[in-house]
Amino acid sequence: METIPNEVIKNIMHRRAIRSFETRQIEESALQQILQAGLYAPSAGGRQGVLLVVCQDKEINERLGKIKRSNSNPKMATATSYVSREQPSIADDPNLRNAFYDAPTVITMFAPKNFLFSAEDCAVAAENMMLAADSLGIGSCYIGAGWTAFADSYGQEILRRWGIRTDYYAVMQLLLGYPREGDNHPTPKPRKDNRIIRV
Ligand SMILES: Cc1cc2nc3c(=O)[nH]c(=O)nc-3n(C[C@H](O)[C@H](O)[C@H](O)COP(=O)(O)O)c2cc1C
Numbered sequence: 001m002e003t004i005p006n007e008v009i010k011n012i013m014h015r016r017a018i019r020s021f022e023t024r025q026i027e028e029s030a031l032q033q034i035l036q037a038g039l040y041a042p043s044a045g046g047r048q049g050v051l052l053v054v055c056q057d058k059e060i061n062e063r064l065g066k067i068k069r070s071n072s073n074p075k076m077a078t079a080t081s082y083v084s085r086e087q088p089s090i091a092d093d094p095n096l097r098n099a100f101y102d103a104p105t106v107i108t109m110f111a112p113k114n115f116l117f118s119a120e121d122c123a124v125a126a127e128n129m130m131l132a133a134d135s136l137g138i139g140s141c142y143i144g145a146g147w148t149a150f151a152d153s154y155g156q157e158i159l160r161r162w163g164i165r166t167d168y169y170a171v172m173q174l175l176l177g178y179p180r181e182g183d184n185h186p187t188p189k190p191r192k193d194n195r196i197i198r199v
Pocket of ligand 1 (some may be wrong): 015016017018019083084089090141142143144145186188
């Protein structure tokens, strides 16, 4: 007998990285729910050390996204190795100038520099938020190596303006926005074989 997936499993299967957004801002009530989903994520030792800095300032997001773009690995996708045909990443399309893809909301997740589980804490909070976003009809994209968006004098000034403690670092960004109208929801790549090992 086939198992019917419940709503959580359907949500997990449906979420995809979205990199093409409507310019209109996301609903505040949706943002609040997404942030709560992040705050209720597991954290190492129950320390709740992750800070979620929400920026909806178009100019700042664009400038940081461009800094990140210029600091990204120039290695480009090939005909056989690519990130996404439907929602191209900066590795797929050299014409994309903004590593945040003009998302109207960019959440930078900061965590302590000297804590072993900072990256994991951010990643699990991000997954909660991406699933919450998907369930609310909002597209999201995980952006790794968050610190590279601040790697120049403007980025450093922004960190000071935001009052970020110097013993914290930007682990990653989470992009949020409504998927661009007319885009099909992306199809996942086929799953690679032999990744589950039953012993
Ligand atoms: C640790 C991590 C870092 C990522 N960094 C980026 C990134 O810098 N830019 C980007 O466009 N997507 C980034 N992604 C999104 C992945 O490209 C995406 O999850 C992957 O292609 C699979 O697609 P899916 O999320 O639609 O299943 C990242 C994902 C993870 C988990």
